[in-house]
Amino acid sequence: MLDSIKRFFSDKKSGKVARDRMQIVLLHDRLSIEPEIMENIKNEILAVLSKYMEIDHQSISVRVEQGKDYAAIVSNVHVKRVFRQAHTHTTNTG
Amino acid sequence: MPGKTIVITSGKGGVGKTTTVANLGTALAMRGLSVVMIDADIGLRNLDVVMGLENRIVYNVVDVIEGRCRLEQAMIRDRKINSLYLIPAAQTRDKDSVMPEAMKRLCDQLAENFDYVLIDCPAGIEQGFRNAIAGAQKALIVTTPEVSAIRDADRVIGLLEANMLKDIHLIINRVNQKMIKRGDMMSTEDICSLLSIPLIGIIPESEEVVISTNRGVPLVHDRKSQVAAAFKRIAGRLEGENIPIPLDNHEGSLLSKVKKIFGAG
Numbered sequence: 001m002l003d004s005i006k007r008f009f010s011d012k013k014s015g016k017v018a019r020d021r022m023q024i025v026l027l028h029d030r031l032s033i034e035p036e037i038m039e040n041i042k043n044e045i046l047a048v049l050s051k052y053m054e055i056d057h058q059s060i061s062v063r064v065e066q067g068k069d070y071a072a073i074v075s076n077v078h079v080k081r082v083f084r085q086a087h088t089h090t091t092n093t094g
Numbered sequence: 095m096p097g098k099t100i101v102i103t104s105g106k107g108g109v110g111k112t113t114t115v116a117n118l119g120t121a122l123a124m125r126g127l128s129v130v131m132i133d134a135d136i137g138l139r140n141l142d143v144v145m146g147l148e149n150r151i152v153y154n155v156v157d158v159i160e161g162r163c164r165l166e167q168a169m170i171r172d173r174k175i176n177s178l179y180l181i182p183a184a185q186t187r188d189k190d191s192v193m194p195e196a197m198k199r200l201c202d203q204l205a206e207n208f209d210y211v212l213i214d215c216p217a218g219i220e221q222g223f224r225n226a227i228a229g230a231q232k233a234l235i236v237t238t239p240e241v242s243a244i245r246d247a248d249r250v251i252g253l254l255e256a257n258m259l260k261d262i263h264l265i266i267n268r269v270n271q272k273m274i275k276r277g278d279m280m281s282t283e284d285i286c287s288l289l290s291i292p293l294i295g296i297i298p299e300s301e302e303v304v305i306s307t308n309r310g311v312p313l314v315h316d317r318k319s320q321v322a323a324a325f326k327r328i329a330g331r332l333e334g335e336n337i338p339i340p341l342d343n344h345e346g347s348l349l350s351k352v353k354k355i356f357g358a359g
């Protein structure tokens with residue numbers, strides 16, 4: 001299945017191949033995030049999640065995952081407890 | 095009002111920075127503007143031979159910065175145009191002999207007396223690059239439709255932005271419409287959308303560039319050259335003229351096919 005897709009795409013013109021490859025390469029290059037910025041990203045993720053649940057701040061990991069034809073930001077956080085209000089859409093003004 | 099200081103940079107070598115500085119500088123000066131070009135490629139001096147001024151060099155940019163001569167002594171006037179000057183690179187020094195602060199002072203000083211200060215940047219992203227961008231308010235990124243040039247351009251754009259130099263425009267050089275039409279070259283739209291900075295001009299690939307470099311006479315002096323016309327349009331756009339950039343879209347290739355059918359291609 002994958003092979004047949006590959007064979008199908010190998011008929012693509014080299015200009016298109018170059019463009020598609022560059023889209024991924026530039027994405028990967030731009031995702032080589034500096035440590036300080038990565039630290040900021042972590043803290044901001046923690047801040048957002050903390051509004052809805054109690055989480056283990058030590059447990060967070062954020063990394064860039066680079067596959068052959070995709071790039072992703074993968075974050076893992078241990079949840080200790082979920083606040084009940086997270087299930088309703090009311091905002092807590094008390 | 096002080097003049098514009100513009101660095102011409104690319105990351106990758108051999109993509110046409112020096113060619114662009116020589117032709118754009120000449121094109122701007124042909125419009126009656128005063129222009130000084132600084133060769134910041136210390137140790138690999140080239141702009142002088144491209145301009146045909148190699149026999150007139152006495153002092154260079156490092157001599158100015160280190161106080162061995164006055165600024166005017168290092169400025170070489172063009173053979174044809176009175177308002178065009180070159181400050182050559184040092185050939186024997188290594189590129190670490192200059193510091194960004196000194197380059198910035200030099201550029202500021204020149205901008206007081208010239209409409210344009212064009213800085214020919216060395217390849218790479220080390221000290222020589224940092225020197226070349228230090229005094230610039232604006233950057234022109236030169237790339238070619240090749241993967242390595244585009245990747246390096248993207249890296250350099252990131253570095254410029256990190257250095258608070260955010261007025262950046264793109265020049266795509268060595269565009270071969272025949273190859274684009276048959277699908278074997280990235281289109282100019284593809285390149286623009288990959289790099290996502292505004293385009294200021296497209297320069298066709300042409301043997302004329304090599305021939306004019308052989309002679310040491312910038313191609314913009316040739317009235318019939320398409321490359322010359324492309325550089326002149328960039329000069330116009332820098333001057334704020336609203337000159338549309340013809341892109342090589344699919345309509346274009348369809349139109350040319352239709353023309354061929356009707357014998358007009």
Ligand SMILES: Nc1ncnc2c1ncn2[C@@H]1O[C@H](COP(=O)(O)OP(=O)(O)O)[C@@H](O)[C@H]1O
Nearest residue numbers: 107108109110111112113268298299300303304
């Ligand atoms: N549009 C073009 N068509 C054909 N050859 C070109 C073109 N632009 C540049 N060249 C050639 O490419 C080579 C590198 O150009 P140069 O301006 O010296 O690049 P850089 O300063 O970026 O290293 C030179 O031999 C030059 O003549």
Ligand SMILES: [Mg+2]
Nearest residue numbers: 111112135140
């Ligand atoms: Mg050069």
